[in-house]
Amino acid sequence: MAKEVVRRTETDTMRAADADRHKIAEQLKSALDEGRLSLAEYDDRVRDAYAARTYGDLVGLVDDLPRPGTSAAEVAAQRAAEDRRLARKLPMALMVLWTVWGSLAAVNLLAWFLVLVTVDSEIYPWPIWLLVPGAALGATTVGVQRIRSRRRR
Incomplete structure (x- = not known):
């Protein structure tokens, strides 16, 4: 089985501010409102967001979520465009x-x-x-x- 190589950038290790944590919590709230997260997942991720110390910790909480308001059709269209590229x-x-x-x-x-x-x-x-x-x-x-x-x- 191939190991996935995770590259940490300098930004990933930088300390996050309270405003950054709040922004991620808002993005998680939008995902909950759109039905992308269950209430239990939302609670876990928000807890982790406010406990996060670095940008890398914060980004990991939302990197599997599309931008708020993005539909499944838009995600599929973006994926198809990326595949064509x-x-x-x-x-x-x-x-x-x-x-x-x-x-x-x-x-x-x-x-x-x-x-x-x-x-x-x-x-x-x-x-x-x-x-x-x-x-x-x-x-x-x-x-x-x-x-x-x-x-x-």
């Missing part, structure tokens, strides 16, 4: 390869253009050969995205 995002290896290819293409085009304007004779357009690895990279990207979209279904 993640599906469009390229894997890091492809992002690196596209960056390298783009940089090489830009340098070659600039060099070819500088040679073209400084030499009186016609110059062979060697940067056109960069279309071959660009096409291969494009085909790989399309293939990877299709595989990823099939896995998500």
Whole structure:
């Protein structure tokens, strides 16, 4: 079983103020009013909120709750939008390869253009050969995205 890694930030260890505790208690009251928490859960969380010492303690009490007034349809729409965004995002290896290819293409085009304007004779357009690895990279990207979209279904 994989362990979940919890990263503590500097903010999580900072001391919370009474106003912060009260704000979390209000958010818990809204969740109770909307039926997201039972009365027993609400009592436990409010007690823990007023006993909390750090922001990390406070955030842990409400991180499983949506913003007050958010409906289930809005939560589902947000989740679907996040899933679509993640599906469009390229894997890091492809992002690196596209960056390298783009940089090489830009340098070659600039060099070819500088040679073209400084030499009186016609110059062979060697940067056109960069279309071959660009096409291969494009085909790989399309293939990877299709595989990823099939896995998500």
